[in-house]
Amino acid sequence: MPKVTEEHRVARRAQIVAAARSCVIEQGFHKATMADVIAASGLSAGAVYGYFKSKEEIVAAIAEEALSNVDDLFETVLVTDGPLHPVTALEHVMNHIVTLAERPGGDVTRVGVQAWSEALRNPAVMEIAGGKYRMLRSRFAEVARRAQADGTIDAGVDPEHVAQVLFGFVPGFILQRLIIGDVTPESYTAGLRALLK
Amino acid sequence: MPKVTEEHRVARRAQIVAAARSCVIEQGFHKATMADVIAASGLSAGAVYGYFKSKEEIVAAIAEEALSNVDDLFETVLVTDGPLHPVTALEHVMNHIVTLAERPGGDVTRVGVQAWSEALRNPAVMEIAGGKYRMLRSRFAEVARRAQADGTIDAGVDPEHVAQVLFGFVPGFILQRLIIGDVTPESYTAGLRALLK
Numbered sequence: 422m423p424k425v426t427e428e429h430r431v432a433r434r435a436q437i438v439a440a441a442r443s444c445v446i447e448q449g450f451h452k453a454t455m456a457d458v459i460a461a462s463g464l465s466a467g468a469v470y471g472y473f474k475s476k477e478e479i480v481a482a483i484a485e486e487a488l489s490n491v492d493d494l495f496e497t498v499l500v501t502d503g504p505l506h507p508v509t510a511l512e513h514v515m516n517h518i519v520t521l522a523e524r525p526g527g528d529v530t531r532v533g534v535q536a537w538s539e540a541l542r543n544p545a546v547m548e549i550a551g552g553k554y555r556m557l558r559s560r561f562a563e564v565a566r567r568a569q570a571d572g573t574i575d576a577g578v579d580p581e582h583v584a585q586v587l588f589g590f591v592p593g594f595i596l597q598r599l600i601i602g603d604v605t606p607e608s609y610t611a612g613l614r615a616l617l618k
Numbered sequence: 619m620p621k622v623t624e625e626h627r628v629a630r631r632a633q634i635v636a637a638a639r640s641c642v643i644e645q646g647f648h649k650a651t652m653a654d655v656i657a658a659s660g661l662s663a664g665a666v667y668g669y670f671k672s673k674e675e676i677v678a679a680i681a682e683e684a685l686s687n688v689d690d691l692f693e694t695v696l697v698t699d700g701p702l703h704p705v706t707a708l709e710h711v712m713n714h715i716v717t718l719a720e721r722p723g724g725d726v727t728r729v730g731v732q733a734w735s736e737a738l739r740n741p742a743v744m745e746i747a748g749g750k751y752r753m754l755r756s757r758f759a760e761v762a763r764r765a766q767a768d769g770t771i772d773a774g775v776d777p778e779h780v781a782q783v784l785f786g787f788v789p790g791f792i793l794q795r796l797i798i799g800d801v802t803p804e805s806y807t808a809g810l811r812a813l814l815k
Binding site: 443447448452456507520530531534535536538541547550551554555558565574575578579581582583584585586587588589590591592593594596597599600601602605608609610611613614615616617618 | 620644645648649679697704705728731732734736737738739744747748751752755762771772776777778779780781782783784785786787788790791793794796797798799801808809810811812813814815
C-alpha cells in the first residue's frame, strides 16, 4: 500500500475518533449514536463504516485514546537527569492533564471518567483500560525505583506498592477537578508537598 | 402520620433502592429500566411509583446512597483520642470500602464509579455528588488539621489542599481495585507508609 494512502487512512481514522469523542463529551457513551458520529465527522456513512464496524468499535477507540494520553508524558519526565522526586513527577502529570483537558474540542478527562464506568460493563473496554493502566502504573513504578535510588523513599518497600499509590493520585485529581471544581495542579502540589516525604 | 407507617415507608423505600442498586450493578445506569427495578423489588408497579416517579429519581437515590457510604465511617475514625496519622485514617477508609464492596447484594463501589460518570451528564447527580464529596473532603480536612496539630505535617500548609490529596487517594484505590484488581488495603498502606511523612 503506498505511503500516502496509509497516511490518509490514519488521518481519516483520527478525524472519526475526534468526531466521536466530541459526541461522547456532549452526550455520553450511551446516548451518542453512529448517526451522530457520522454527522459530526463530516464524512459519509460508508466512509465511517469503512473504519469502524459498530459503535462498540468506536467506543473502544475513544477509550483507548483517552486512557493513552498521559502515557507519552513519561517519555519526557523519566529521561531527566538527576534526582526525580515523586511530587515533581506528579506535578508534571497534573499539568499535562490540565493542558489536555483545556485543548479545543472538549475536555478529554470527561471521556476518561466515562471509560472507567464503561469498563465495568464492557469487556472490550475493560481489557483496554486494564492494559493501559498496567502500563501507566509501570511508569510510576519506575518513578518509585528512582526515588528509592535517590534515597527519597525507603528502598525496602515494594516499588509496585508505591506505584499503586502514585498512580492512585491521578483519578482523584481528575474527579475532584470535574465534580468539585476547585482543584488545580498548584493546590494539589501544595497538599502533596505537605504530605509526601 | 403514625410512626409505624413512617417506618414502613422508610423500609419500603430502602427495599426499592436495594433492588435498583442490584439492577444498576448488573446492567449499568443506562440499561436498567423501571420494569427491571419493579421486577427485582418484588413490589407492584404502583407501589414503586408511589416512592419514585421516574428512573431519574431512583438513579439520584442510588447515587446518593453509594456516595454516602464512606461518610459515616469518619464518625468513628475522628473520635479516637491521641495522634491520628493520615495513613491510619486512610487505612480505615480503605478497609471500610472493601467491607462495603464485599457485602452481599453486589459491589457498591461499581455503583460509585457509575455515579461519577453519570454526574458529568446529569445535573441532579452532579449536585448530589458535589455535595457529598465536599462533605467527605471536609472530613479529610479535619484529619489534616489533626495531623498539623500532632506535628505530622507542616502547619503552614492550607489544610484544604492537604484534604484534596487525602480525599484524592480514594477514587484511585477504588478504580485500581476494580480495573487492575491487585490492589488491597495492605498493599496500598505499604505504599502510603513509604511515601507519606
